[in-house]
Amino acid sequence: xxxxxxxxxxxxxxxxxxxxxxxxxxxxxxxxxxxxxxxxxxxxxxxxxxxxxxxxxxxxxxxxxxxxxxxxxxxxxxxxxxxxxxxxxxxxxxxxxxxxxxxxxxxxxxxxxxxxxxxxxxxxxxxxxxxxxxxxxxxxxxxxxxxxxxx
Amino acid sequence: xxxxxxxxxxxxxxxxxxxxxxxxxxxxxxxxxxxxxxxxxxxxxxxxxxxxxxxxxxxxxxxxxxxxxxxxxxxxxxxxxxxxxxxxxxxxxxxxxxxxxxxxxxxxxxxxxxxxxxxxxxxxxxxxxxxxxxxxxxxxxxxxxxxxxxx
DNA sequence: GGCAATTTAATTGCGCACAACTTAATTGTG
DNA sequence: CACAATTAAGTTGTGCGCAATTAAATTGCC
Numbered sequence: 001x002x003x004x005x006x007x008x009x010x011x012x013x014x015x016x017x018x019x020x021x022x023x024x025x026x027x028x029x030x031x032x033x034x035x036x037x038x039x040x041x042x043x044x045x046x047x048x049x050x051x052x053x054x055x056x057x058x059x060x061x062x063x064x065x066x067x068x069x070x071x072x073x074x075x076x077x078x079x080x081x082x083x084x085x086x087x088x089x090x091x092x093x094x095x096x097x098x099x100x101x102x103x104x105x106x107x108x109x110x111x112x113x114x115x116x117x118x119x120x121x122x123x124x125x126x127x128x129x130x131x132x133x134x135x136x137x138x139x140x141x142x143x144x145x146x147x148x149x150x151x
Numbered sequence: 152x153x154x155x156x157x158x159x160x161x162x163x164x165x166x167x168x169x170x171x172x173x174x175x176x177x178x179x180x181x182x183x184x185x186x187x188x189x190x191x192x193x194x195x196x197x198x199x200x201x202x203x204x205x206x207x208x209x210x211x212x213x214x215x216x217x218x219x220x221x222x223x224x225x226x227x228x229x230x231x232x233x234x235x236x237x238x239x240x241x242x243x244x245x246x247x248x249x250x251x252x253x254x255x256x257x258x259x260x261x262x263x264x265x266x267x268x269x270x271x272x273x274x275x276x277x278x279x280x281x282x283x284x285x286x287x288x289x290x291x292x293x294x295x296x297x298x299x300x301x302x
Numbered sequence: 303g304g305c306a307a308t309t310t311a312a313t314t315g316c317g318c319a320c321a322a323c324t325t326a327a328t329t330g331t332g
Numbered sequence: 333c334a335c336a337a338t339t340a341a342g343t344t345g346t347g348c349g350c351a352a353t354t355a356a357a358t359t360g361c362c
Contacts, residue, residue, distance in 0.1 A: 005264040015285035020171035092310040113156040119295035134166035144270035243340040
């Protein structure tokens with residue numbers, strides 16, 4: 001183990017941290033036009049795909065818990081983009097659904113992926129390859145983490 | 152532009168967001184033993200490398216502003232790991248330096264990079280390659296962002 | 303059927319990130 | 333030298349992330 005192992009620029013974690021924050025900076029002005037924050041946009045992506053989901057399903061898709069999602073959904077409700085209601089078959093669950101306004105917002109988001117693609121200055125194949133490596137990495141890390149914490 | 156462009160799992164941004172948060176989860180229990188949060192650890196990495204830096208230099212290294220760093224440094228001071236003082240040659244700048252305790256903490260962090268490496272379940276060369284791609288991506292995104300916002 | 307264990311959300315508290323603003327010191331220019 | 337422009341930190345306010353706790357509904361087991 002060399003000394004350079006503790007240098008900032010040699011850390012994979014810092015490269016991830018920086019790239020993740022930087023891409024959110026690129027999204028910010030585009031999402032601002034839609035009145036969304038970045039995590040709110042991710043929630044809308046799930047809803048545009050599935051129409052309606054429970055908070056638990058949303059949490060599974062985004063790997064976020066109710067501590068993050070409950071207040072976020074409250075803000076999306078206040079913005080008139082979603083509704084939420086307890087399920088009649090199981091009152092523990094909350095079903096989140098799109099309002100017509102929430103569904104309509106999708107049209108104003110369709111050009112965002114292309115704009116982001118341009119900003120990366122990468123070939124489509126390279127983006128797909130990088131995305132795949134990151135997904136595999138996340139899975140490996142989740143694996144190590146659950147093993148380490150014995151749950 | 153296909154419909155699938157707006158699917159969560161197809162987004163590079165989400166893969167980054169998830170991997171970045173996941174790796175921080177793996178760091179968390181290790182850093183907890185040192186009494187550090189993840190961003191505090193990044194600050195300590197810079198200080199272990201350079202000994203002392205101004206807040207501005209720290210911000211340049213981590214791409215964080217005083218709004219994030221000022222309160223973070225206040226907490227590291229309270230923990231007895233760093234000192235901070237206005238520069239005599241330029242009272243606008245604040246010099247952050249390690250205390251002996253802060254310097255000593257490095258010894259307890261030396262095995263972290265290896266543990267993280269194991270958790271990734273990746274070959275060293277692949278980690279280096281991925282890190283390099285992320286660094287390049289961050290640079291491209293920063294480039295697009297500064298061009299788009301004209302500064 | 304009764305009740306303990308489990309499941310699902312919501313709440314609380316803390317520490318980032320980041321935009322916007324304020325304050326104070328320094329630099330540059332006429 | 334005066335003073336406008338710039339630079340560096342700090343402050344304020346908002347919205348995450350995440351751990352820990354609480355509350356309520358459901359499930360499972362006797």
